[in-house]
Amino acid sequence: MALLQAGDSVGGSLHRRLREDIVFGRLGPGSRLRLEQLRLRYEVSVATLREVLPRLISDGLILFEPARGYEVAAITARELREISDMRILLECHGVGLSFLRGDLDWEAGVIAAHHKLSRMEARMLAGDRTMSEDWKRYDREFHVALVAACGSPELLAAHRRIFDRFLRYQVLLVMFRGDAATREHDALLAAALDHDAARAQDLLRGHIGACIDYTVQNGLLQDTQG
Incomplete structure (x- = not known):
């Protein structure tokens, strides 16, 4: 059984582990989640499962x-669009607050998160796809860092939930847009250090929207918009 993280309860640890396994595709869309199999896999009680599911x-x-x-939720182009719209709303609002309140410690956190992401993207661009899960973890870490100083625990929690749903699509569909995404992350870092929220919000709309265009244009999901 995996060790509990600091502050975790058994239920909290199970929720985190199940969420990660779904987001990173270890439990695929449509997978049946039978209590007895989950009990053995995660070494928890059925009562804990009934609490967490x-x-x-x-x-x-x-x-x-x-x-x-x-069962694990399916993925559809329509849901991806809805999730993307929600992510844009939450992240753009969070950036506006965070850039206003962010101090030197916040800037340092953004720089550190970007450094890890940029190093991983360089490996991806060089053709190494063996670390794709780490790449997406660092992508999440960077975008969370951008909004980290917003001062609203509710906004951060909502952003985490919607980002994880968006992230699941990126992982399952391997939505790596190459050098374009890397340049966008560089531009977001520059906007953050300038505390230029308007520029960052414009970048985010294009950055997130481009993921949808990439998915549809490459036939990764049937476009059911209509």
Whole structure:
């Protein structure tokens, strides 16, 4: 059984582990989540599972139907568009607050997160796709760092939930846009250090929207918009 992180309860640890396994594709879309199999896999009680699974329903990562039980949520182009719109709203608002309040410690956190992401993107650009999960973790870390000084725990929690749902699509579809995404991250770093929220918000709209265009243009998901 994995060690608990500092401050974790058994339920909190299970929620984190299940969420990561769904987001990073170890539990794929449509997978049935049978309690006995999950109990053995995660070495927890059925009671703990019954406590945690409804939280993952609220996170939008699993579904429950009385006749079928629990299963990992499917992915669709329509949902990806909806999630992307929500991410733009939350992240642009968070950036506006964070850039206003961010201090030197916040800037240092953004720089550190960007450094890890840029090093991983350089490996991806060189053709090394063996670290794709770390690449997406660092991508999440960078975008979370941008909004970290917003001062709103509710906004940060909502952003985390919607970002993880967006991230799941990126992982499952391997949505790596190459040098264009790297340049956008560089531009976001520069905007953050300048505390230029308007520029960062424009960059974010293009950055997130380009992921949708890339997905549809490359046939990774059928475009059901209409």
